[in-house]
Amino acid sequence: MSDQLPPQPLSGTELSARLRGLAAQGAAPATGAQARSRAQRRRRSRRVALFVTALAAVALTAVTSGALGSATGAAVPPAASVSHTPTHAPSPAPVQRVTIDLDAHTLTIEGRRFPISGLQDNRPIGERAVTVTAKHPALTLPPDKFSEYVPRMQWAVTFTDRHHHERLLMWALDPSAGLNGIGHDSGAGSIALAPQAGKWVYDVIRPGARVEIKGRQAASADPDSVCYERQPVTGGH
Structure with a gap:
């Protein structure tokens, strides 16, 4: 059992005195x-x-x-730089130029000049500038309706006329036919060359070549049915 005596309740005077002391020391209990x-x-x-x-x-x-991002970025090698140097496409081949002079009876191509046969007055080509369409080692034309002659041409070069028909432009004489037409106006709607010259021209001329036709041509012509060399070329004919 404790020997201490229980605390005695404070009187009102003592309580007031203690509160004033605490207030003076700044330790007064806070209000609500x-x-x-x-x-x-x-x-x-x-x-x-x-x-x-x-x-x-x-x-x-x-x-x-x-x-971390910087470290990762440093670890990735930079992308290879793309060259922006313009690439130049190869220039197209120049258009091959050919000149046929009906008055001088010559054909000029690649710096060389060859004698040709000219045109009969009533059987002109009817064009001043044409483009080579195709080449035929041998070509058979429709027969002449009057003489039933069947023209057979070798080393033939053709063009497309204003009516969109493929037509004979030039060919090489057969060696057995001689050279009677060369230098004269004997063609029936096309020109002819000597055998060796005609073969050389055939080998050198290219489809797409531009052919200028100079010289005199008749303003009118016999019908194409009469000018067998003016007949449209179809297939091998």
Whole structure:
């Protein structure tokens, strides 16, 4: 059993004296309003501390990610630079030029000139500039309706006329036919060359060649049915 005596209750005078002493020392108990204000300040302080901590964590993450990204980027070799130097397409081959002079009875191609047969007055070619369409080692034309002669041409070169018909432009005389027509106006709608010259021209001339036809041509002509060399070429004929 304790030997201490139980505390004696304070009288009103003693309690008032003690409270005044505490107030004088600044330790007086807070009122209800003061207690609530202090609690609010403590809560605000805790929230600010949590917010600052969260911001610090975000900043640390960003710095770490940036450092990792820099390290990763440094490890990847730079992409090979693409050259922007323009590439030049090869220039198209120049158009081959050929000149037929009906008055001089000559054909000029690749710097060489050959004698030709000219055109009969009533059987002109009817064109001043044509483009070579095709070449035929041998070509059989429709027969002459009056004489039933069947023209057979070798080393024939053709063009397409304004009516979109393929027509004979030049050919080489058969060696057995002689050279009677060379240098004279004997062609029936096309020109002819000597055998060796005709073969050389046939080999050199290219489809797409532009042929200028100079010299006199009759303004009118017999019908194409009469000018067998003016007949449209179809297939091997």
